[in-house]
Amino acid sequence: MRFQGADILSIDQFELADIAEIFSVAAEMEVYARREKVTRVLEGAVLGNLFLEPSTRSRVSFETAFYRLGGAVSNTIGSDCSSIVKGESLYDTSRVMGGYVDVLVVRHPEEGSVKKIAEATTTPVISSGDGAGEHPTQALLDLYTIMKEQGRSWDQLEGLSITMIGDLKHGRTVHSLTKLLSLFKNISFTFVSPEQLKMPPALVDQALMRGHKVTQTEDIASGIAHADVIYMTRIQEERFAHSEEAGQYRGCYSLNRGLYEKVCRPGAVVLHPLPRDSRPGSNEIDNDLNDHPALAIFRQAENGIPLRMALFAMVLDVVPKLGDRRW
Amino acid sequence: MRFQGADILSIDQFELADIAEIFSVAAEMEVYARREKVTRVLEGAVLGNLFLEPSTRSRVSFETAFYRLGGAVSNTIGSDCSSIVKGESLYDTSRVMGGYVDVLVVRHPEEGSVKKIAEATTTPVISSGDGAGEHPTQALLDLYTIMKEQGRSWDQLEGLSITMIGDLKHGRTVHSLTKLLSLFKNISFTFVSPEQLKMPPALVDQALMRGHKVTQTEDIASGIAHADVIYMTRIQEERFAHSEEAGQYRGCYSLNRGLYEKVCRPGAVVLHPLPRDSRPGSNEIDNDLNDHPALAIFRQAENGIPLRMALFAMVLDVVPKLGDRRW
Amino acid sequence: MRFQGADILSIDQFELADIAEIFSVAAEMEVYARREKVTRVLEGAVLGNLFLEPSTRSRVSFETAFYRLGGAVSNTIGSDCSSIVKGESLYDTSRVMGGYVDVLVVRHPEEGSVKKIAEATTTPVISSGDGAGEHPTQALLDLYTIMKEQGRSWDQLEGLSITMIGDLKHGRTVHSLTKLLSLFKNISFTFVSPEQLKMPPALVDQALMRGHKVTQTEDIASGIAHADVIYMTRIQEERFAHSEEAGQYRGCYSLNRGLYEKVCRPGAVVLHPLPRDSRPGSNEIDNDLNDHPALAIFRQAENGIPLRMALFAMVLDVVPKLGDRRW
Numbered sequence: 001m002r003f004q005g006a007d008i009l010s011i012d013q014f015e016l017a018d019i020a021e022i023f024s025v026a027a028e029m030e031v032y033a034r035r036e037k038v039t040r041v042l043e044g045a046v047l048g049n050l051f052l053e054p055s056t057r058s059r060v061s062f063e064t065a066f067y068r069l070g071g072a073v074s075n076t077i078g079s080d081c082s083s084i085v086k087g088e089s090l091y092d093t094s095r096v097m098g099g100y101v102d103v104l105v106v107r108h109p110e111e112g113s114v115k116k117i118a119e120a121t122t123t124p125v126i127s128s129g130d131g132a133g134e135h136p137t138q139a140l141l142d143l144y145t146i147m148k149e150q151g152r153s154w155d156q157l158e159g160l161s162i163t164m165i166g167d168l169k170h171g172r173t174v175h176s177l178t179k180l181l182s183l184f185k186n187i188s189f190t191f192v193s194p195e196q197l198k199m200p201p202a203l204v205d206q207a208l209m210r211g212h213k214v215t216q217t218e219d220i221a222s223g224i225a226h227a228d229v230i231y232m233t234r235i236q237e238e239r240f241a242h243s244e245e246a247g248q249y250r251g252c253y254s255l256n257r258g259l260y261e262k263v264c265r266p267g268a269v270v271l272h273p274l275p276r277d278s279r280p281g282s283n284e285i286d287n288d289l290n291d292h293p294a295l296a297i298f299r300q301a302e303n304g305i306p307l308r309m310a311l312f313a314m315v316l317d318v319v320p321k322l323g324d325r326r327w
Numbered sequence: 328m329r330f331q332g333a334d335i336l337s338i339d340q341f342e343l344a345d346i347a348e349i350f351s352v353a354a355e356m357e358v359y360a361r362r363e364k365v366t367r368v369l370e371g372a373v374l375g376n377l378f379l380e381p382s383t384r385s386r387v388s389f390e391t392a393f394y395r396l397g398g399a400v401s402n403t404i405g406s407d408c409s410s411i412v413k414g415e416s417l418y419d420t421s422r423v424m425g426g427y428v429d430v431l432v433v434r435h436p437e438e439g440s441v442k443k444i445a446e447a448t449t450t451p452v453i454s455s456g457d458g459a460g461e462h463p464t465q466a467l468l469d470l471y472t473i474m475k476e477q478g479r480s481w482d483q484l485e486g487l488s489i490t491m492i493g494d495l496k497h498g499r500t501v502h503s504l505t506k507l508l509s510l511f512k513n514i515s516f517t518f519v520s521p522e523q524l525k526m527p528p529a530l531v532d533q534a535l536m537r538g539h540k541v542t543q544t545e546d547i548a549s550g551i552a553h554a555d556v557i558y559m560t561r562i563q564e565e566r567f568a569h570s571e572e573a574g575q576y577r578g579c580y581s582l583n584r585g586l587y588e589k590v591c592r593p594g595a596v597v598l599h600p601l602p603r604d605s606r607p608g609s610n611e612i613d614n615d616l617n618d619h620p621a622l623a624i625f626r627q628a629e630n631g632i633p634l635r636m637a638l639f640a641m642v643l644d645v646v647p648k649l650g651d652r653r654w
Numbered sequence: 655m656r657f658q659g660a661d662i663l664s665i666d667q668f669e670l671a672d673i674a675e676i677f678s679v680a681a682e683m684e685v686y687a688r689r690e691k692v693t694r695v696l697e698g699a700v701l702g703n704l705f706l707e708p709s710t711r712s713r714v715s716f717e718t719a720f721y722r723l724g725g726a727v728s729n730t731i732g733s734d735c736s737s738i739v740k741g742e743s744l745y746d747t748s749r750v751m752g753g754y755v756d757v758l759v760v761r762h763p764e765e766g767s768v769k770k771i772a773e774a775t776t777t778p779v780i781s782s783g784d785g786a787g788e789h790p791t792q793a794l795l796d797l798y799t800i801m802k803e804q805g806r807s808w809d810q811l812e813g814l815s816i817t818m819i820g821d822l823k824h825g826r827t828v829h830s831l832t833k834l835l836s837l838f839k840n841i842s843f844t845f846v847s848p849e850q851l852k853m854p855p856a857l858v859d860q861a862l863m864r865g866h867k868v869t870q871t872e873d874i875a876s877g878i879a880h881a882d883v884i885y886m887t888r889i890q891e892e893r894f895a896h897s898e899e900a901g902q903y904r905g906c907y908s909l910n911r912g913l914y915e916k917v918c919r920p921g922a923v924v925l926h927p928l929p930r931d932s933r934p935g936s937n938e939i940d941n942d943l944n945d946h947p948a949l950a951i952f953r954q955a956e957n958g959i960p961l962r963m964a965l966f967a968m969v970l971d972v973v974p975k976l977g978d979r980r981w
Contacts, residue, residue, distance in 0.1 A: 035429065038371035044692035046718050057423060060401050064373050064427045067399035072721040074714050075402075075729075086888065087931035091944070096711060096928060099956040100718045102689065234413065274423060277414030290418070302426040362756065365698035384750060387728050391700050391754045394726035402729075561740065601750060604741030614745070629753040 004317040007118040008126040011136045011176050016183050020154055023144055025310035025319055026303075032068050032322075033306040041318040042071035048101035049075045050093075050117075051128070053109040057274060057301070058128045058135075062105045065308035069318070074101060091120045098123035103315060106130075124315045132172060132239060138273055139176030141307040145300040146229055149269045157181075161188040163224050165253050166233035166284065168199040170240070173273040174233055178203050187212045192223035194252055197235075220253050225263045230255065232272045232284050250277070256286035260294060272297045331644040334445040335453040338463045338503050343510050347481055350471055352637035352646055353630075359395050359649075360633040367397035368645040375428035376402045377420075377444075378455070380436040384601060384628070385455045385462075389432045392635035396645070401428060418447045425450035430642060433457075451642045459499060459566060465600055466503030468634040472627040473556055476596045484508075488515040490551050492580050493560035493611065495519075495526040497567070500600040501560055505530050508539075515540045519550035521579055524562075547580050552590045557582065559599045559611050577604070583613035587621060599624045658971040661772040662780040665790045665830050670837050674808055677798055679964035679973055680957075686722050686976075687960040694724035695972040702755035703729045704747075704771075705782070707763040711928060711955070712782045712789075716759045719962035723972070728755060745774045752777035757969060760784075778969045786826060786893060792927055793830030795961040799954040800883055803923045811835075815842040817878050819907050820887035820938065822846075822853040824894070827927040828887055832857050835866075842867045846877035848906055851889075874907050879917045884909065886926045886938050904931070910940035914948060926951045 002021050014022075031037045047066040051059050054077055063073045076097070090113060098104060098121030105126045106114045111133040118125035129135035147157065162181065164174045168191055178199065181187050189207055191199045191214070198216065207214050217223050224230050232255060237246040255270065274297060276284050289295045313319045329348050341349075358364045374393040378386050381404055390400045403424070417440060425431055425448030432453045433441045438460040445452035456462035474484065489508065491501045495518055505526065508514050516534055518526045518541070525543065534541050544550050551557050559582060564573040582597065601624060603611050616622045640646045656675050668676075685691045701720040705713050708731055717727045730751070744767060752758060752775030759780045760768045765787040772779035783789035801811065816835065818828045822845055832853065835841050843861055845853045845868070852870065861868050871877050878884050886909060891900040909924065928951060930938050943949045967973045 032371070035371055040370070043694070044686070044689055044722055044724070046721050048714065056403050060375065060403065060424065060427050063401045067373050067401070068371055070371070072399070072726070073401075074717045074721070074727075076710050076714065086891075086929045087933040087936055088929035089932035089941075091941070092928070092930060092932065095952045096955045097714065099952055100714050100959065237413075274419065275413045275415035276419060278416035278419065279414040282414055287416075287418070298422045298426055301423045305427065359698070362698055367697070383730050387702065387730065387751065387754050390728045394700050394728070395698055397698070399726070400728075564740075601746065602740045602742035603746060605743035605746065606741040609741055614743070617745070625749045625753055628750045632754065 001314055001317055001319055003311070003314040005124055006315060007124055008136055008311055008315065009115055009118055010127070010134050011139050011180050019140070019143070019180070019183075022140060022307070022310050022314065023147070025314060026144060026306045028322065029306035029309040029313070033309060035068070039322060040070035041313065041321045042066065042069040042316065045071040045316065046101040047071055047073045047312070048097050048104045049073060050097055050104055051075070051077045051107040053107050054078050055107050055128060058107065061301070061304040062128065062308055065305050066312055068305065069309055069312060090116050093117070094120035103312065126311060126315070129172065132170065134176055135172055136176065137304070137308055137311065138173050139180050141300065141304045142173065142177050142231070142271065142273070143180050144307050145271060145296060145303045148303065149296050149299070150228060158185045159187075160184070160229065161190070161227050162229040162231060163190040163192060163227035164199070164231045164233070165192040165220060165223065165255075167197045167235045167249065168193040168233070169197040170236040171233040174199065174231065175203055177231065178207060182207050182210050182212060185211070188215070188226075189213065190215045190217065190223045190227065192217055192220050192253065194218060194249055197249060220255070221259065221263050224255070224268070226265065227268055228265065230264070230268060230270045232270065232276070234275065234277050234284060235282070250282045254283050254286060255289070257288040257292060260289065260292070264294070268294060269296045270294050271300050274301055328641055328644055328646055330638070330641040332451055333642060334451055335463055335638055335642065336442055336445055337454070337461050338466050338507050346467070346470070346507070346510075349467060349634070349637050349641065350474070350481075352641060353471060353633045355649065356633035356636040356640070360636060362395070366649060368640065368648045369393065369396040369398035369643065372398040372643065373428040374398055374400045374639070375424050375431045376400060377424055377431055378402070378404045378434040380434050381405050382434050382455060385434065388628070388631040389455065389635055392632050393639055395632065396636055396639060417443050420444070421447035430639065453638060453642070456499065459497065461503055462499055463503065464631070464635055464638065465500050466507050468627065468631045469500065469504050469558070469598065469600070470507050471634050472598060472623060472630045475630065476623050476626070477555060485512045487511070487556065488517070488554050489556040489558060490517040490519060490554040491526070491558045491560065492519040492547060492550065492582075494524045494562045494576065495560070496524040497563040498560040501526065501558065502530055504558065505534060509534050509537050513539065515542070515553075517542045517544065517550045517554065519544055519547050519580065521545060521576055524576060547582070548586065548590050551582070551595070553592065554595055555592065557591070557595060557597045559597065559603070561602065561604050561611060562609070577609045581610050581613060582616070584615040584619060587616065587619070591621070595621060596623045597621050598627050601628055655968055655971055655973055657965070657968040659778055660969060661778055662790055662965055662969065663769055663772055664781070664788050665793050665834050673794070673797070673834070673837075676794060676961070676964050676968065677801070677808075679968060680798060680960045682976065683960035683963040683967070687963060689722070693976060695967065695975045696720065696723040696725035696970065699725040699970060700755045701725055701727045701966070702751050702758045703727060704751055704758055705729070705731045705761040707761050708732050709761050709782060712761065715955070715958040716782065716962055719959050720966055722959065723963055723966060725966075744770050747771070748774035757966065780965060780969070783826065786824065788830055789826055790830065791958070791962055791965065792827050793834050795954065795958045796827065796831050796885070796925065796927070797834050798961050799925060799950060799957045802957065803950050803953070804882060812839045813841075814838070814883065815844070815881050816883040816885060817844040817846060817881035818853070818885045818887065819846040819874060819877065819909075821851045821889045821903065822887070823851040824890040825887040828885065829854065829857055831885065832861060836861050836864050840866065842869075842880075844869045844871065844877045844881065846871055846874050846907065848872060848903055851903060874909070875913065875917050878909070878922070880919065881922055882919065884918070884922060884924045886924065886930070888929065888931050888938060889936070904936045908937050908940060909943070911942040911946060914943065914946070918948070922948060923950045924948050925954050928955055
């Protein structure tokens, strides 16, 4: 099985065939994720959630995914990690925590740190993001959601039109998703952002070099007009040097039912990596879309469960046991 | 089964027949709560404990209840909840967390918030209290304890004499218990409090209108003289606008072995929703009663396990599976 | 079975026969600790981890140990414990938490507190350290590691030469290990520390009175020359009245590959209770030893799992069930 004992640190480590297999296993996981069936394939196994920066949503999603497979979870969150205060190196933390559990999920505030942790221990490490670095499972679940929502099979992704909106400079999810989609053919990317928060040129160039179409604009209405998928993002205040600087961009783009119904294609779906900022003045996606069938953001979050179950099952090599009656 | 898929938000949602059924299931749960028998009826299920205000005791009680049924628990406590800081609405938090788990237990510092969370998600929500609002499972376990301690069956509760003492204005447990007992017949309520911390008139009126007897006094000795049940409470400092104001009431009522043995009926039991304030100057129930058989406060806390197991089992509809050998 | 229902509070409660049995059960646990075999002997049981002072490493180790036996864990960490803020006594916390779970593991910042907690509840309590007090399971896993690393059987421990280095005044692990080893015969102790941080005289005297050899020195090179076991420790900054006072001892002893290879016996193993302080200026054990076979510190940490599994299984009396096919 692919990825047995492997670290999951970056979408750069995936080829199309890898992603196809992950998604195939994720699809198999859906019945267990919804608890229509119960499995104990990870009975006795322990997931170590090491969240040196809090991230409730990701943590709980990984937790539930591991529980649904019959495993147990030990959480260490933020300042809970007392040994680092006592001068312990990341290397030691990694080797000790790795020695206690079967797989580590790590979130760290500094870019590059999760890789260092993965290098120190032989225990598989799955990244849940490090600073401006990657959050590979988010990118995978985004793509998984696009395929499910659009009802497209693997070879039908060609020709997809996607519009990403907001803080495209700091948003690691849009970076990763752009990279992932660039593996396919003939994608139309539209990037809507303020001039100062544009998608990094390296990613734009990569997409262009692979033959995709890229449009960059500051105008949301024209930007979403032809999209199959609209991917809204939050202004990443915590990634700015000064919060006042972030403040000037809050509320720069807002999608509501009126705008959606006026300009969007029928069936265009709205995604968001969450959390969405619903404070007045931000309001990235208006609450008047909450019950609209196009709003896929909550289904997107739920897709994190089967997707992460698939990764756990592959890394810990229990996929073949799933059908086994004994479990 | 009653309450399948339901939210448990207020004791106002219960009729006597509901409570009878909850208590009947709780009684069935006792062997599993004491782990004389083991069950896995909730195998693969995940409880999301969302405690936006810490409450160790309630949280651990819900946790253990879920574990005893074979389930798993994901805790999010206080400031762990990072997404709220990022501007996420209660609606989104509810839909996302609800999408990850099978049942949510929610504690929130603001009255009305738990109801809002329950309305946003289709996942069942059990309230663990919101500010000055209700904490319905505490009220149920209080009543369950009264019946067990007094050895009264369901139809023998009529004629019970109960004395509630302390901060009856802010104490939500005494409000809820008064409401619950008002469903029965011919209860004698005695409310002992400083003038400024009296039981809210609406609750007194409700009890009177239903034909119960109500006595209000500032004197603890006469207040407890004829009681079957003495329910002490803590001055709810955190509910006062100024902590100095709360301070003047600390220690206003203290029950000790001397007072108990001098004035109480034989068999009168002493309850307290806990935590009791044992600091000098407060000392609501003196430590000299710790080993007295009348002190039921720790048995009361333990009753929370089978009671909460019953609610989980009913909400998730697994009561019929309990006797099933397969589990 | 020994220790059924017992508290584990101090190594003073152990005789050699007790330790022999604990280690024998720990050895039996190794296959489950490594998850080569899966057991559910503690299914339905709940461990209450009550860490009123954070200690990530110990907490996660106890958690994993309990999980590997099929149990579930409820954590209460530091300021999570809201009821203590509300004036609850240690007695009440103990009785309530004890009433919720099957076994408590307690860490407390004040010496003597864990004993008080154990006295209040009938639920078994295992100490995970209290201030300058004992951390008995660390001492046991240290001894267990020495035997495994040295390949010595129970009756071959006689004649062992061990050198302890660093803050021997405050380091509770070196105190406990000295006591434990003093139960054997003919041990050579070498204590290397600054004059002000010497091993307490009472422990030195106890070792001498039992016929062991004791050498005290400030010189690390001569101190480790003849050792079978080198036990490094951290300057316990948090135990000093003033952190500046601790600061003057930081970095006083540092072991690196050069020194090790120059003066140590072949096969001498290096232990450390962890966390090791790897900050420049401290660097108790240099990173150039990280891949050296003599560095046993990570294997030592991992030994905590089977050792703690053994204690849980003995205290909860499930050792005889381990071989039972039903589980």
